[in-house]
Amino acid sequence: MYIKADAFIYPYDKKEGGYLEVRDGRFGEWLETLPAGEDFLDYTGYWIAPGLFDTHVHGYAGADVMDCKCESLEIMSEKLLSTGVTSFLPTALTADFETLDEVCRISVEAKDKVKGAKIQGLYFEGPYFTEKYKGAQNPSYMRNPSEEELDQWLASSQGLLTKMAIAPEREGTVEFITYAKEKGLVVALGHSDARYDEAKKAVEAGASVWVHAYNGMRGLNHREPGMVGAVYNLPNTYAELICDGYHVHPSACEILMEQKGYDHVALITDCMSAGGMQDGDYILGEFPVIVENGTARLKSNGSLAGSILKLKDGVKHVVEWDLADVVEAIRMASYVPAKTMGLEDTCGQIKSGHAADFIVLTPDLELKATFVDGEKVFDA
Template identity: 35%
Template sequence: MRNLFLLNATIVLEDSILQQGFIHIKADKIESVGEMANCPSFSDADQVFDCTGKQYAMPGMIDIHVHGAAGYDFMDGSHEAFEGIAMALAKEGTTSFLATTITNPIEHIAVTLKSLENYCAQSSGLGVAEMLGIHLEGPFINKKQKGAQPESAIIPPNSKVFREWQELSGNTIKIITFAPELDNQFELLAELKKTGVIASMGHTNASYGETMDAIDHGVSHATHLFNGMKGMHHRDPGVVGAALLHDDVHVEIIPDGIHFHPDLLKLIVKMKGLENVLAITDGMRAKGMPDGEYDLGGQQVTVREGTCVLSASGSLAGSIVTMNQARLNLTKWLNLSIHEQIQITSVNQAKRLGLSGRKGSIKAGKDADIVVLGRDGEVELTICRGSIAYERIGAFV
């Protein structure tokens, strides 16, 4: 078995910070963690990284809502696209993710889901960010809140179609974003609850009353809070009001400084607590690419100076923020400690997906998903399940 060592590292553990520590990785798991004085011996055949002068060794980040990166989109449906995205995400400190679809003709969605299932079955997940499953965003959404989702392909919630898609995906759909007010007698919601898929309200025009009813029937998640949903009004608190007020609802946020005013984060955290907030990127294929024109779900998107909009309408169309930049933004706007940063970018996601037994923290026996940060908080090394997925040139000499 291959061995990998991080030495002289400042390690962010679950409830403490270990100075001058080591991490021993064997195969795809963390074998041991401790003080340098107790570091096991290693040979020239082992991979060794001296982390002297680095800021932190922390758990890899988890992006549960990302459509693409590096010129690729999951809707491209090819192994090349999937692998290209997984490699690009590792560069930003993301070690695992949910491949996120977009509203499209049902035949195209079906082909994409099958392709993703094949990728999951064939990929070792080593050396690239690991695909943990699928986030199905659309097509069961409200046209009035479509945002950048193609209106022509929107259809009413349909439990039969969902069952077919879940079978095609090899039961890898973990979250579904839909408009619960259009779900007749909550038929789809009942199916999601029965199969353990997270029901997320998004691209929805539900009233406050309709939203609270949906929450009572099992909705427990809000997709990119504030965006693609009815906002707060003093006579109708809307979807946003219901999501903030209900303790059982987890909320996604896109911390790019574009999708909502940064000061609203203070309101979110006061209402929800950090434990119910999950940072996402909602990244599209333009992430990591130059400004220009790009495709999203068959629509042209213009990317200029960090903002992505539909060329035809000007509606926001995803983002190009990285998970690490999202972490840095949150830290600046909320004055977060390193443990709070990890909670909102990794711990909460692992818990939400039922994977906290192997993801979300640095601990012996867990997956070796680790990010080493430089002095300015930049990603210098990303380890995905024990294999080097990214090393910044010149960071380790």
């Protein structure tokens, strides 16, 4: 089939008008004119963009990765379509070894069962963090990294575990990062009180992503640049960023984008199970959370506990805050996240031969429809 629209969003270009070919569930070429005798799907008045890729999402629509249930991942997969997401990394929290091992097994079972957004890997946000910046995670499980634990998780996940976050100041971190990279993992740094030099050593060992920049890390000081200074200054690294207006002030978002460039900022949600749900009481990991006024906060101390952000809204915020144009904003929520995982040749962009996972947007970035493998799977 061919799709007619007012614009098509490519990673570095917006093609005005024309037609996009979709054949056997994959993208073809963009054409200025429709071939004679061909039918087309008419989205005049709308824009076509690649499906979004959320590389850090704990739950949605009442489901949570830490439920350790295949059904929960199926719910997330289906309901995330309404947020413009067509690919995601189910994200686990800090927990004991056995629980995380079960997350690995369940994720393998779910990967081929899900019918909506595609599971492109598994992300462990922890458990090798520091207690000082625990956030909404249980410090009793935080510990030094273990190659033996990683080996078992990789076996249980059948290689689906592809991203792992650790704190650079933990004992044995450099050796662990080197080992993890040899195993093909993307290593992220966060929930950390590391000094600049400790973060730099971790990056030199192979770490390449910063966990939700600014949040859960030592701040910038002119005498000790800390983790935030490392985020700004170390090249060839990618910063996750939550653009809900609560986790990070828009001006701080702007500074980060200026420091890293649009090609090195990946918009994420860090969403928990209350995403898409009514305000009220929820659980994140093992902790009671209250959701109200657009935020999820721990009942115990009021700290932010993940978010209830929809990734499509993060994109819209960035444009409304005048931090990026539409092409740049969508790139930070699709192509760049894919690139952080080495998956840019699989998903995250409109490209001939790629799976036809895309979204239909109004010019003011409201979601009209979501397609996976060329089939409409969500209609607003």
